[in-house]
Amino acid sequence: MHFGLGNEIIxxxxxALQLIFSGDPTVVEISxxxxxxxxxxxxxxxxxxxxxxxxxxLKRFPGRFLVKGFFNAMLGIPTVALGLIxxxxxxxxxxxxxxxxxxxxxxxxxxxxxxxxxxxxxxxTSAIESVDPEIKDLAKTLGASETEASVAVLRESMSGVxxxxxxxxxxAIAELGxxxxxxxxxxxxxxxxxxxxxxxxxxxxxxxxxxLAIILLLIVSALTLAVNLFQKRMTYYFRGE
Amino acid sequence: xxxxxxxxxxxxxxxxNIVLKQINLKIQEGEVFSLLGPNGAxxxxxxxxxxxxxxxxxxxxxxxxxxxxxxxxxxxxxxTTMIFQKTALFSTSVYKNIAYGLKLRGCxxxxxxxKIKEVMKTVRxxxxxxxxxxxxxxxxxxxxxxxxxxxxxxxxxxxDEPMANIDPKNVSIIEDVLSRxxxxxxxxxxxxxxxxxxxxxxAQRAALMLEGKIVKVGAxxxxxxxxxxxxxxxxxxxxxxxxxxxxxxxxxxxxDVGDGLQIEAAFEKAGNVTVFVRPEDILLSSNPIVxxxxxSFEGRIIQISDLGPIVKLxxxxxxxxxxxxxxxxxxxxxxxxxxxxxxxxxASSVHAV
Numbered sequence: 001m002h003f004g005l006g007n008e009i010i011x012x013x014x015x016a017l018q019l020i021f022s023g024d025p026t027v028v029e030i031s032x033x034x035x036x037x038x039x040x041x042x043x044x045x046x047x048x049x050x051x052x053x054x055x056x057x058l059k060r061f062p063g064r065f066l067v068k069g070f071f072n073a074m075l076g077i078p079t080v081a082l083g084l085i086x087x088x089x090x091x092x093x094x095x096x097x098x099x100x101x102x103x104x105x106x107x108x109x110x111x112x113x114x115x116x117x118x119x120x121x122x123x124x125t126s127a128i129e130s131v132d133p134e135i136k137d138l139a140k141t142l143g144a145s146e147t148e149a150s151v152a153v154l155r156e157s158m159s160g161v162x163x164x165x166x167x168x169x170x171x172a173i174a175e176l177g178x179x180x181x182x183x184x185x186x187x188x189x190x191x192x193x194x195x196x197x198x199x200x201x202x203x204x205x206x207x208x209x210x211x212l213a214i215i216l217l218l219i220v221s222a223l224t225l226a227v228n229l230f231q232k233r234m235t236y237y238f239r240g241e
Numbered sequence: 242x243x244x245x246x247x248x249x250x251x252x253x254x255x256x257x258n259i260v261l262k263q264i265n266l267k268i269q270e271g272e273v274f275s276l277l278g279p280n281g282a283x284x285x286x287x288x289x290x291x292x293x294x295x296x297x298x299x300x301x302x303x304x305x306x307x308x309x310x311x312x313x314x315x316x317x318x319x320x321t322t323m324i325f326q327k328t329a330l331f332s333t334s335v336y337k338n339i340a341y342g343l344k345l346r347g348c349x350x351x352x353x354x355x356k357i358k359e360v361m362k363t364v365r366x367x368x369x370x371x372x373x374x375x376x377x378x379x380x381x382x383x384x385x386x387x388x389x390x391x392x393x394x395x396x397x398x399x400x401d402e403p404m405a406n407i408d409p410k411n412v413s414i415i416e417d418v419l420s421r422x423x424x425x426x427x428x429x430x431x432x433x434x435x436x437x438x439x440x441x442x443x444a445q446r447a448a449l450m451l452e453g454k455i456v457k458v459g460a461x462x463x464x465x466x467x468x469x470x471x472x473x474x475x476x477x478x479x480x481x482x483x484x485x486x487x488x489x490x491x492x493x494x495x496x497d498v499g500d501g502l503q504i505e506a507a508f509e510k511a512g513n514v515t516v517f518v519r520p521e522d523i524l525l526s527s528n529p530i531v532x533x534x535x536x537s538f539e540g541r542i543i544q545i546s547d548l549g550p551i552v553k554l555x556x557x558x559x560x561x562x563x564x565x566x567x568x569x570x571x572x573x574x575x576x577x578x579x580x581x582x583x584x585x586x587x588a589s590s591v592h593a594v
Contacts, residue, residue: 134329140294141323142342142393145315152341156332 015207031215034192038172041112049120057128074118079177086111087181103184111178116168127160166227170220245270245429251300260286262453271427275440278450284433288399292323322395326402328382336370339389360388380411400432413549479563480518493588502559505535506591520565522590526583534585542580
């Protein structure tokens with residue numbers, strides 16, 4: 001039994017490599033969709049998360065502590081739970097059911113964006129808070145308006161922003177619950193790396209599952225490595241540019 | 242001379258803490274003005290209000306007669322700039338640090354390049370443009386901050402203890418640059434400091450601040466020559482001696498400060514007194530001094546402190562005296578520790594605290 005499974009794994013692994021290196025259309029299509037859905041989700045979360053983080057990091061207002069606490073608490077939200085909530089929202093009976101978004105890539109993008117927003121907001125907020133408080137004053141004494149001075153602070157916290165974006169992307173591309181619940185894993189339309197890996201494994205199609213898992217691991221580790229390598233250079237370039 | 246900044250009844254409170262109380266002050270166009278006072282006197286807050294990065298709790302600020310409000314605050318910020326005690330730099334190259342303010346003013350790349358080249362030469366940091374600013378030494382970082390401020394050609398330069406944490410070599414470069422810029426470009430400067438010597442060498446006028454209030458405004462000499470008890474309490478006075486004073490027939494006082502030393506002072510005061518002599522008022526020579534100075538003692542050097550253009554010597558002549566001479570004199574006299582020297586100072590240079 002042990003030997004049989006071992007062989008199956010080795011066979012699966014070899015077939016997986018073959019699928020990757022032969023440029024199998026299914027593998028390519030699923031990988032690209034996964035990458036696009038998660039990239040757009042991260043952009044969307046940055047779009048609404050960045051202003052919130054700047055507000056939390058730079059301004060002092062009543063209730064700020066509660067808002068920060070909320071985003072921190074949401075960092076570990078179970079993806080299946082969020083998936084279920086969003087499913088109920090997007091379903092025909094739900095409040096935005098009329099948009100007919102359920103089981104579409106759009107719903108997946110929105111779902112992942114909501115999932116990673118706490119990461120974007122919390123990480124960028126702490127990055128901004130860790131910037132020397134004199135930077136904002138410095139920018140103002142050099143002639144910056146309130147907004148320009150805030151942008152200067154954001155630039156100083158660029159390494160934290162890059163980290164937040166990377167962590168958000170990794171969480172998005174690796175999660176299963178949300179995309180499965182609101183995407184439905186429809187082949188050729190909403191199937192992504194994680195949903196296909198789960199489905200193919202349950203079907204016993206271990207080779208495709210392994211191939212996709214290797215690609216998923218490669219994307220995540222290559223991105224993290226690239227960010228680590230270029231972070232210093234990148235942030236140095238962004239600041240004061 | 243017209244005033245460039247006017248402060249009318251400026252007060253500032255943080256919660257229950259009153260930091261500034263009813264400050265009224267006019268800074269004249271083109272002058273170097275020094276704010277003197279101990280830590281916590283409110284100097285930094287006052288500068289931050291002048292820089293329009295802090296709002297007063299009450300009172301009015303005028304910049305070239307126009308009241309500063311939300312409508313013109315950005316314009317005022319473009320005309321003033323500030324250098325902080327703790328050097329603040331963007332985490333990028335020296336070039337980009339300086340270019341930031343120029344970019345906000347819409348300067349072209351060529352103008353920016355030219356300006357940066359010019360100011361780097363002024364602060365004597367040519368060739369440092371591409372270095373990461375935060376990797377420089379403390380003194381060099383402060384010179385970058387100065388270059389960044391100078392590049393803007395702002396009308397007012399506000400400096401908060403700019404030389405508090407840097408070595409004497411960099412201090413002398415910064416002092417030199419400041420006085421040159423004031424002369425050549427007529428830039429108005431307000432310098433907060435607790436260093437009396439600096440205030441006196443750089444500023445044309447000074448204000449003494451204590452506990453959030455301005456207690457005296459005038460020429461630096463006016464403030465320092467006859468210091469009040471309040472001033473003496475915080476300024477690190479050197480050559481301070483206490484002893485019993487007797488009034489002489491000539492109308493001077495002879496203060497017995499112990500260790501067989503009697504100091505003659507040009508005032509009439511009997512009883513216990515504390516007196517001080519400023520280090521730069523003491524004459525130093527390798528040979529016995531023949532002069533009209535009433536106080537003349539023999540001693541030997543026990544310590545030498547090189548402060549760049551000036552040298553401070555500790556001379557043991559009964560009591561320890563701090564004597565300040567120029568580096569040039571020091572070199573010419575070929576002095577060293579243990580050397581026998583003669584010191585002399587006038588009775589009128591002895592001040593009572």
